Amino acid sequence: MVGDVEVDVLVVGAGPVGVSLGALLAQAGVTALVIDKEADIYPLPRAAHVDHEIMRIFQAIGVADEVAASSRTPNRYDFLNADGEVLLRFEGADRLGPGGWSGGNMIHQPSIEMSLRKAAMQLPDFRLKTSCTWVSSEEHGDTVVSRVRGADGEQSVRSCFVVGCDGARSPVREAASIELDDLQFDEPWLVIDTLVRDAERLPKINLQICDPARPTTCVLMGSGRHRWEFMLKPGETAEQMLDDQVIAGLLSPWNVEGAINLERKAVYRFNAKVAKAWRKGRTLLAGDAAHLMPPFAGQGLCSGLRDAANLAWKLAAIKRGANDSLLDTYQLEREPHIRAIIGTAIMMGRTVCITDPAAARVRDQQMLAARAATGAAPHAPANPPMAAGCIMGGPPAGAYFPQFVSGAASSQRFDDALGAGAWLIARTAVATVAGGPRGFALADIRLDPYRDQLLRWLDKHAVEAVLVRPDRYIFGAGEPHKLLAAWATQLK
Numbered sequence: 001m002v003g004d005v006e007v008d009v010l011v012v013g014a015g016p017v018g019v020s021l022g023a024l025l026a027q028a029g030v031t032a033l034v035i036d037k038e039a040d041i042y043p044l045p046r047a048a049h050v051d052h053e054i055m056r057i058f059q060a061i062g063v064a065d066e067v068a069a070s071s072r073t074p075n076r077y078d079f080l081n082a083d084g085e086v087l088l089r090f091e092g093a094d095r096l097g098p099g100g101w102s103g104g105n106m107i108h109q110p111s112i113e114m115s116l117r118k119a120a121m122q123l124p125d126f127r128l129k130t131s132c133t134w135v136s137s138e139e140h141g142d143t144v145v146s147r148v149r150g151a152d153g154e155q156s157v158r159s160c161f162v163v164g165c166d167g168a169r170s171p172v173r174e175a176a177s178i179e180l181d182d183l184q185f186d187e188p189w190l191v192i193d194t195l196v197r198d199a200e201r202l203p204k205i206n207l208q209i210c211d212p213a214r215p216t217t218c219v220l221m222g223s224g225r226h227r228w229e230f231m232l233k234p235g236e237t238a239e240q241m242l243d244d245q246v247i248a249g250l251l252s253p254w255n256v257e258g259a260i261n262l263e264r265k266a267v268y269r270f271n272a273k274v275a276k277a278w279r280k281g282r283t284l285l286a287g288d289a290a291h292l293m294p295p296f297a298g299q300g301l302c303s304g305l306r307d308a309a310n311l312a313w314k315l316a317a318i319k320r321g322a323n324d325s326l327l328d329t330y331q332l333e334r335e336p337h338i339r340a341i342i343g344t345a346i347m348m349g350r351t352v353c354i355t356d357p358a359a360a361r362v363r364d365q366q367m368l369a370a371r372a373a374t375g376a377a378p379h380a381p382a383n384p385p386m387a388a389g390c391i392m393g394g395p396p397a398g399a400y401f402p403q404f405v406s407g408a409a410s411s412q413r414f415d416d417a418l419g420a421g422a423w424l425i426a427r428t429a430v431a432t433v434a435g436g437p438r439g440f441a442l443a444d445i446r447l448d449p450y451r452d453q454l455l456r457w458l459d460k461h462a463v464e465a466v467l468v469r470p471d472r473y474i475f476g477a478g479e480p481h482k483l484l485a486a487w488a489t490q491l492k
């Protein structure tokens with residue numbers, strides 16, 4: 001045993017969720033040790049898309065500009081049938097979403113993970129230990145004693161909480177005997193990532209080809225890369241499909257020979273599962289450890305990062321004296337959101353993964369008729385606002401508070417002006433106390449570029465003030481003193 005380590009939070013797993021959680025904790029003055037059994041970042045691309053809300057979390061961590069510089073923002077996501085007719089079309093992902101960034105951002109996950117690690121390592125309260133495997137945790141009163149194994153032998157880590165961000169197989173979840181609710185989606189797909197040599201010959205939008213002969217996905221990634229995914233048919237094995245000749249055959253209808261080079265290939269099973277408990281005592285789960293979904297909505301990583309943003313401020317509040325029952329609001333708030341998103345991802349998956357030609361014809365007829373009837377492009381289904389948890393009253397409490405933008409090319413952002421933590425934004429000045437939400441009156445000079453937008457928001461909801469949580473969800477709106485009193489009660 002090589003010495004003990006003491007830290008506020010031990011984060012198991014330095015994937016994107018674990019590192020983001022560690023960074024957000026450290027920014028809030030919570031010491032975080034993030035460990036990973038691997039020496040390096042997982043090198044193979046997985047996520048190709050993050051939404052505006054995730055870019056806002058990246059902004060808080062300080063990596064959004066870097067991510068935006070290498071991401072691409074296609075304006076369409078089309079579901080086509082075998083004849084090339086549009087069954088479903090989502091438009092506008094290139095426009096600003098409520099988070100103040102483009103609605104859809106096509107990315108390269110390992111590059112983002114590298115940026116996150118670099119930013120987190122600048123924070124004095126963040127520590128990363130790689131080649132270090134979590135072995136076990138035991139609770140002793142208000143301390144968790146964990147055993148971890150690194151190249152230098154076994155060590156014990158004493159922390160107030162342990163968060164398993166340790167991926168789909170999550171040893172932390174297993175050890176806590178937390179079961180998964182299986183939402184019955186299980187389809188094998190071949191994923192092919194390519195390096196682009198001639199972008200002009202590649203599609204400029206994201207595509208789902210709903211061809212029963214071979215359901216196929218073709219999407220942009222971060223600049224310089226493009227992805228194809230092909231569903232395996234009954235009887236096909238991963239080994240057969242990973243053969244380069246087979247891959248060349250699958251790509252031939254796209255006429256991209258010479259325009260791309262194969263970077264990697266892998267067969268995944270796309271599943272949908274939710275952990276039945278996200279907290280057990282002082283152990284919590286986040287990211288893929290807590291939920292899995294097929295990638296058709298591009299939301300697995302996004303959901304994990306929302307977990308991190310939700311957990312980070314609650315753990316920081318507990319360090320400052322809030323009761324740890326605040327953590328019971330974590331699953332309460334996040335699970336309905338996750339289940340709605342998984343529902344969308346499964347709906348998209350079931351639309352694409354039809355291999356019976358007769359069933360595909362019926363689907364095509366129904367979807368073409370629905371599209372002809374409405375004419376309009378559907379919006380991606382809205383995520384439900386929180387109906388319960390650490391919020392005060394009904395709507396707009398629990399909804400997402402937008403990030404206002406201003407300036408040339410929307411380059412000034414509200415969060416940068418106001419900074420981290422909870423905000424009380426009121427029409428007129430309100431006295432706040434140290435350690436509570438920071439107060440901003442509309443006359444505040446920092447709000448100059450956003451005053452009109454803010455005023456419109458307050459007028460629309462006919463309220464005097466809004467209290468925004470550190471994860472940018474609305475705690476409540478109304479009379480400022482009542483908001484501050486309710487916040488103090490919930491966080492005591």
Ligand SMILES: Cc1cc2nc3c(=O)[nH]c(=O)nc-3n(C[C@H](O)[C@H](O)[C@H](O)COP(=O)(O)OP(=O)(O)OC[C@H]3O[C@@H](n4cnc5c(N)ncnc54)[C@H](O)[C@@H]3O)c2cc1C
Pocket residue numbers: 012013014015016017018035036037038042045046047048049050109132133134135165166167168170171191268286287288289295297298299300301302303304
């Ligand atoms: C083909 C594909 C496409 C996808 N597309 C998208 C998309 O477009 N958009 C999107 O939002 N999501 C997408 N996803 C999902 C996304 O990639 C995952 O949700 C995300 O990577 C999960 O991050 P995580 O940090 O929770 O887990 P991981 O990235 O899996 O990290 C878990 C970490 O825990 C470590 N670990 C495990 N056990 C231990 C232990 N005992 N001790 C120490 N460390 C341990 C592992 O080494 C690993 O580094 C896609 C996934 C796939 C497979």
